[in-house]
Amino acid sequence: MKTALGIAALFGLFMLALSAGRLWLSPDQLLVSLRAGPEEDVLLWHLRMPRALAGLFIGAGLGLAGAVFQSLLRNSLASPDIIGVSQGAALGGVAAQLAGVVTMLGALSGGVLATALIFVLSLSRRAGLDPRRLILYGIGVGITCSAALSILLIRAGDAAAGQAMAWLAGSLNAMGWQEVQIAALALVVGALVLLPASHSLDRLEFGDDPARGWGLAIHRLRPLLLLSAALLASAMVALAGTFxxxxxxxGPLARKMGRGQVSLVAAAACGSGLVTLADIATRIFAPSALMPAGIYTSLIGAPLLVLILHKKVTRDQI
Known part of the structure; x- marks a missing residue:
């Protein structure tokens, strides 16, 4: 029942994203536009459709990557946008913009380099990739990347800094069919690696020793899944900035819906819904300015996280 409701809600948000804008489409007008095809309806098929699809794919990739990080490291703070991966991608993307290089290439390289540095620092001779060290070093790398990013923005000219800030906030304004294809490809590749590991993630949450008892090769599984999730998050940041x-x-929202169980598909759906909802908000509250959707993901996501944590703390105290 919950799965059906979730699918219906996500479909409803997608259809609303196709309808919203300075020129609103009624259900009848939307149906006519969908039937007309890309050659006859430019507004829907060349502007709103790729933007809405990109929001779904990018949100799903971020939600999936975040849930994998939190499950593997058994910590709700272990998210790509907390432990340095997204900050590295953001630094690489802005550096590429200022240097006149392709932004996507710079962001992906920055995310990969930040991930590699965190992994190297977190390696332990006894335990391999230590989750606690990874979180602490990741936060340190993230702060360092943020400081370096501030230096780049201060030294850049007003126009370049403004363009970089708009990208950093996370925006779907410039999404086209090429970006949709890249986002879909990155999501499919990431899902093919990460989704089959759902059962292993369930077992890893009981601790390393029980997981080894179940025959899991933790020293190989954890680095592989973390690297895959980091690359997926970096690819999504490279496409549209940081959301x-x-x-x-x-991840926490999906767990709440699934009564505490790990559900990577639900986390991906939650990510899609958050980004789509934020993009709809940009077109409702600022249709002419088209503010970056990343601003609204913060306004939506932060209260949700506070509510989830408050309920968890209240439940633990009972």
Missing amino acids: SFVAFVS
Whole structure:
């Protein structure tokens, strides 16, 4: 029942994203536009459709990556946008913009380098990739990348800094069919690696020793899944900038819906819903300005996270 309701809600948000804008489409007008096809309806098929699909795919990738990080490291703070992965991608993307290089390439490289540095620092001779060290070093790398990013923005000219800030906030304004294809490809590749590991993630949450008793090769499984999730998050940041709180809140929200169980598909759906809802908000509250959707993911995601944590704390105290 919950799955059906979730699918219906996500479909409803997608249809609303196709309808919303300075020129609203009624259900009848939307149906006519969908039937007309891309050659006859430019507004729907060349502007709103790729934007809405990109929001779904990017949100799903961030939600999936965040849930994998939190489950593998058994910590709700272990999200790509908290432990340095997204900050590295953001730094690489802005550096590429200022250097005149392709932003996507720079962001992906920055995310990969930040992840590699965190992994190297977190390696332990006895335990391999230590989750606690990874979180602490990741936060440190994230703060360092944020400081370096501030230096770049201060030294850049007003125009370049403004363009970089708009990208950093996370925006779907410039999404086209090429970006949709890249986002879909990254999501499919990431899902093929991460989704089959759902059962292993359930077992890892009981601790490393029980997981080893069940025959899991933790020293190989954890680095592989973390690296895959980090690459997926970096790819999504490279496409559209940083959408704050999406990766962070999707996992806890999915757990709340699934009564505490790990559900990567539900986390991906929550991420899609958050980004789509934020993009709809940009077109409702600022249709002419088209504010970055990342601003609204923070406004939506932060209260959700506070509510989830408040309920958890209240339940633990009872």
